[in-house]
Amino acid sequence: DTGVSQNPRHKITKRGQNVTFRCDPISEHNRLYWYRQTLGQGPEFLTYFQNEAQLEKSRLLSDRFSAERPKGSFSTLEIQRTEQGDSAMYLCASRPEGLNRRGTGELFFGEGSRLTVL
Amino acid sequence: DAKTTQPNSMESNEEEPVHLPCNHSTISGTDYIHWYRQLPSQGPEYVIHGLTSNVNNRMASLAIAEDRKSSTLILHRATLRDAAVYYCIQRDNNNAGNMLTFGGGTRLMVKP
Numbered sequence: 001d002t003g004v005s006q007n008p009r010h011k012i013t014k015r016g017q018n019v020t021f022r023c024d025p026i027s028e029h030n031r032l033y034w035y036r037q038t039l040g041q042g043p044e045f046l047t048y049f050q051n052e053a054q055l056e057k058s059r060l061l062s063d064r065f066s067a068e069r070p071k072g073s074f075s076t077l078e079i080q081r082t083e084q085g086d087s088a089m090y091l092c093a094s095r096p097e098g099l100n101r102r103g104t105g106e107l108f109f110g111e112g113s114r115l116t117v118l
Numbered sequence: 119d120a121k122t123t124q125p126n127s128m129e130s131n132e133e134e135p136v137h138l139p140c141n142h143s144t145i146s147g148t149d150y151i152h153w154y155r156q157l158p159s160q161g162p163e164y165v166i167h168g169l170t171s172n173v174n175n176r177m178a179s180l181a182i183a184e185d186r187k188s189s190t191l192i193l194h195r196a197t198l199r200d201a202a203v204y205y206c207i208q209r210d211n212n213n214a215g216n217m218l219t220f221g222g223g224t225r226l227m228v229k230p
Contacts, residue, residue: 040222042205042223043162043220056217090162092194109162
């Protein structure tokens with residue numbers, strides 16, 4: 001399978017613990033996005049990378065959240081000192097750069113990592 | 119991105135056509151309309167997109183109003199596997215990052 005891969009698929013943690021999610025994008029895709037989705041809502045943008053550069057961060061990305069993409073391939077999203085409000089599905093998506101940005105802009109999403117904070 | 123407006127939910131019978139409406143009254147001349155859908159326990163997947171003309175692909179058709187303030191996603195024969203949340207997204211052409219801003223979407227239920 002050459003789609004976007006996310007691990008772990010499910011994570012249950014206690015409040016105050018740190019968690020890290022990993023995303024492996026489609027191999028030729030140099031843009032990578034993180035979204036968060038709570039129950040019954042649409043996905044909300046968190047941040048995106050072009051290669052290893054983090055180009056934009058949403059106001060939703062508090063100081064407890066950090067995302068990296070050190071070699072421009074896989075990415076990690078770490079949440080420190082988790083809170084119950086962090087419980088959500090964390091979605092990763094990727095796409096190749098270089099397409100006419102007026103064009104498709106199709107994002108390829110992974111299946112997500114579901115976080116439950118007790 | 120500017121917001122779109124969709125009904126919260128719709129029902130359809132299997133093997134019948136489904137028309138999912140979307141309003142995007144603040145759309146500007148170069149903004150594209152994208153549709154994604156999200157099956158249960160999966161990430162969103164691309165369905166179709168368009169600018170001005172109607173568009174067809176293997177999954178669906180997209181009909182865009184002449185004034186571009188609304189559009190309709192058409193599933194020609196709904197199947198049980200089409201039960202999902204459908205998101206209509208107005209993509210700001212000035213959005214260099216190509217981020218998509220999702221609303222609440224329309225939950226489509228398909229009855230056998």
